[in-house]
Amino acid sequence: MKSATTSMNLRAPHLARKGDELSLGFxxxxxxxxxxxxMMLVVAAPLLYSFYLSLHEYIVTYGQGPFIGLGNYVLLMGREFAGVSWVTMKLTVSVVVIEFLIAFSLALLLNQSWLRFREFYLVILMLPMLMTPVAVALMFRLMFNPNLGIINWLLSLVGIPAQGWFGDPNLALATVIFVDAWTETSLMLIMLYAGLRSLPQDPVEAARIDGANAWQILRHVTLPTLRPVILVTLLIRMITALKSYDLIYILTQGGPGKTTETISFYAYRLGFRFLDIGQAAAVSFILLIAVVALTLVLLRILRER
Known part of the structure; x- marks a missing residue:
């Protein structure tokens, strides 16, 4: 009897802790x-309804049609969707590479101990991030205007003829990339600069004592320790670049022709111009799958590193 009582006394704290854990979980x-x-009402319900629409024939003027399964997705597998996908890929890769190189260079410069007025420079460089994309697009649309824009006026001063920045198929995408880089580099700069400021200084000091120069410290110490921040920064920027819409809408409307039409703008054109909600929903889900796949790949790389 005494043994049983002792056993119960020993089990009592464990049962109490288990009860506390269950209560806390509840x-x-x-x-x-x-x-x-x-979250279910705001995110899950619209997402499921959009997927439901992507499996049906749905023209706004005629209403919801019959269930067609993957018919909308099959219809998209043509030259037009391949074209907008290629434009989206070129835009995404270009802006991510250009913005990362600029942002990382500026972050390294701001992180130098000898630099004075660092906070002032940082505030100036953050200004594009504080402006709305629509305002930025309207500003650059005026600046690149072929007749009244200041860019062509400056070029005329050195004898260069006026350019149709958004009307020339050879210049339109490059101009959009330039505007995007001016707008979005600030976000990457802040993330990379914060990562540099948070790095431990002991490895850097040890490398200097061993005689390493600035390039060797950057290559063998800074970059390896900063790799997680770099991967997260690239991930976030790639996702936002894949969904590019607002700048395209204001600057070019996907033109001239379809040289600047991205997947997001293509979904808008199908849904709000051609009123084909079924195909627009299918395009949106293809973009969602691409973003999720990219996220999983980069997160796996981050875990491995």
Whole structure:
């Protein structure tokens, strides 16, 4: 009897802790329930309904048609969708590479101990990020205007003829990339600069004592330790670049022809100009799958590193 009582006494704290954990888990679930319900209403419900529409023939003027399965996705596998996908890929790769090189160079410069007025420069470089993309697009649309824009006026001063920046198929995408780089580099700069400021200085000091120069420190110390920040920065920028829409809408409307039409703008054109909601939903889900796949790949690389 005494042994049984002792055993119960030994088990009592364990049972109490288990009961506390169950109670804590229950309260966590209760407090998270409103958030879960809101997320289901705001995110999950529209997402599922969009997927449902992508499996049906749905023209706004005629209403919802019959279930066609993957018919909308099959219809998209043509030359037009391949063209907008290629434009999206060129735009994404170009802006990510250009913006990363500029942002990383500026972050390294701002991180130098000898630099004075660092905060002032940082505030100036953050200004493009604080402006709305629509305002930036309207500003550059005026600046690149072939007749009244200041860019062509400056070129005329050195004898260069006026250019149709958004009307020339050879210049339109490059001009959009330039505007995008001016707008979005600030975000990458802030993330990379914060990563540089958070790096431990002991490895850098040890490398200097061993006689390493600035390039060797950057290559063998800074870049390896900063790799997680770089991967996260590239991931975020790639996702936003794949979804590019606002600058395209204001600057070029996908033209001239379709030289600057991205997947997001293609979905808008199908849904709001041609009123084909089924195909527009299918395009959106293809873009969603691409973004999720890219995210999983980069997160796997991040875990391995």
């Amino acid at each position: 309260y966590k679930f209760v407090f998270m329930t409103p958030t879960i319900l809101v």
